[in-house]
Amino acid sequence: MTVSLVKFDGSLGSLRKAIELCRGFEKLGRNDRVLIKPNNCFRHKIMPPYGMVTTSKVIDGVVQLLLEYGCKDISIGEGAIIGIFDELEPYTKQGFKGTGIDKVAEKYGIKLIDFNQGPFHELDLGGVKVQVSKAALDTDFLINVPVLKTHFQAKVSLGFKNLKGCLSKDSKKRFHISKRLDTLICLLNEAIKSDLVIIDGIYMLEKGPETLVGVAHRKDLIIASPDIFECDVVGATILGIDPAQVDYLREFAQRYGRSFDISAIQIKGEDIESLKEQLEWRFEPDKELLTPAKITGLSAPYPGQTLCSACGATLALALSIFGKDNPGMDFGGAELYYGLGLKPERDTQKVFLYGDCAIRSNKSLQNANNEEDIQSLKVFLIEGCPPTLTKTLLALMKTLLNKPRMFRMLLLRAIKLIGIRLGIYQEIFPRWERYRSKEFDKTHF
Numbered sequence: 107m108t109v110s111l112v113k114f115d116g117s118l119g120s121l122r123k124a125i126e127l128c129r130g131f132e133k134l135g136r137n138d139r140v141l142i143k144p145n146n147c148f149r150h151k152i153m154p155p156y157g158m159v160t161t162s163k164v165i166d167g168v169v170q171l172l173l174e175y176g177c178k179d180i181s182i183g184e185g186a187i188i189g190i191f192d193e194l195e196p197y198t199k200q201g202f203k204g205t206g207i208d209k210v211a212e213k214y215g216i217k218l219i220d221f222n223q224g225p226f227h228e229l230d231l232g233g234v235k236v237q238v239s240k241a242a243l244d245t246d247f248l249i250n251v252p253v254l255k256t257h258f259q260a261k262v263s264l265g266f267k268n269l270k271g272c273l274s275k276d277s278k279k280r281f282h283i284s285k286r287l288d289t290l291i292c293l294l295n296e297a298i299k300s301d302l303v304i305i306d307g308i309y310m311l312e313k314g315p316e317t318l319v320g321v322a323h324r325k326d327l328i329i330a331s332p333d334i335f336e337c338d339v340v341g342a343t344i345l346g347i348d349p350a351q352v353d354y355l356r357e358f359a360q361r362y363g364r365s366f367d368i369s370a371i372q373i374k375g376e377d378i379e380s381l382k383e384q385l386e387w388r389f390e391p392d393k394e395l396l397t398p399a400k401i402t403g404l405s406a407p408y409p410g411q412t413l414c415s416a417c418g419a420t421l422a423l424a425l426s427i428f429g430k431d432n433p434g435m436d437f438g439g440a441e442l443y444y445g446l447g448l449k450p451e452r453d454t455q456k457v458f459l460y461g462d463c464a465i466r467s468n469k470s471l472q473n474a475n476n477e478e479d480i481q482s483l484k485v486f487l488i489e490g491c492p493p494t495l496t497k498t499l500l501a502l503m504k505t506l507l508n509k510p511r512m513f514r515m516l517l518l519r520a521i522k523l524i525g526i527r528l529g530i531y532q533e534i535f536p537r538w539e540r541y542r543s544k545e546f547d548k549t550h551f
């Protein structure tokens with residue numbers, strides 16, 4: 107099959123060219139039920155969307171081309187994971203609103219499906235039972251429209267990873283807590299077939315998946331192919347990540363005898379050599395979020411793959427806020443543990459077990475304050491799956507700040523969080539300043 111690489115010039119023509127070059131609609135029937143799956147995993151209106159979620163510009167273009175082709179039954183489906191500012195469900199609806207995809211649907215009179223609402227079909231993926239949206243399984247033609255981004259656990263989040271959005275919320279968590287994230291992503295893509303993948307590379311994201319930590323760059327590129335494996339191999343190569351080091355791609359390659367030889371892939375359009383970048387995928391949350399605020403004595407080591415994005419995003423937001431409100435402070439050796447499998451260091455003074463997974467997997471610590479070797483260790487639990495932002499901030503404030511400072515932060519934060527919820531306060535973190543530049547175009551969303 108062919109992978110097309112087309113410079114996006116803002117016109118419908120560039121999207122059309124990307125689809126034509128790879129013969130993306132060749133197997134599409136005019137009477138097919140078509141499902142478009144963007145990456146709209148989570149999105150709050152205050153978060154810069156660049157490189158984090160699919161642009162409504164590309165979704166609008168895909169819908170126009172489908173209508174032009176004669177398709178009548180078109181839907182857009184997603185199952186968002188969380189509203190990180192403690193919003194009530196349904197998150198997906200808020201996500202569609204945050205990206206402007208709701209307006210695209212309204213303009214063309216097409217259906218929006220919230221996968222979180224079900225119905226689901228149970229699948230057995232290598233012994234792990236998961237609930238998958240029936241809408242994703244029953245469609246005739248699935249157009250998978252991820253963004254061009256790296257991911258701090260899966261290395262890249264492109265076509266393969268985007269289908270995780272078709273799972274129920276509990277099943278998404280199961281992908282992580284089963285400690286088999288890569289295998290399950292591979293198996294999910296055997297169960298749900300993408301008929302066409304269009305990677306929205308208007309922006310690309312380094313240290314993804316979100317813009318609390320991640321850094322977006324303008325790229326103006328569309329990568330498309332009916333072959334999801336080749337499309338992801340090309341996408342990863344452009345991001346500067348060796349696709350053979352992406353475990354779920356390697357597993358898929360082994361199962362299906364696929365090759366990572368980029369010269370064997372038929373690429374039409376732009377020359378891939380001139381498009382290659384060198385983006386980072388891995389990061390330490392504390393170094394990214396606390397070090398710039400000159401905070402010392404509070405760390406949050408890399409959690410590995412057992413952390414869900416729901417926990418990860420809420421904690422990243424909590425640390426961003428805590429860093430912004432308490433610059434230059436030293437907290438004397440406190441550590442935050444989350445996900446499964448991390449064990450606190452012995453010289454740590456205070457440990458936060460953040461989320462039910464960390465609490466469950468460190469049970470012995472919770473009664474450990476009398477043990478000789480960790481006498482001085484104090485353990486604080488932040489319960490929830492995931493814990494709410496409010497609960498996380500309260501735990502950090504109560505434990506790490508003196509009383510006057512805590513009350514001041516509590517009061518100011520309460521006012522700001524209410525302002526955010528009401529849409530009358532816009533939180534800006536220092537790392538978001540770059541998105542004021544003209545290259546980041548709000549009208550793409």
Ligand code: SF4
Binds near residue numbers: 282445464492
């Ligand atoms: S506690 Fe956090 S990491 Fe564990 S399953 Fe829940 S959301 Fe995922």
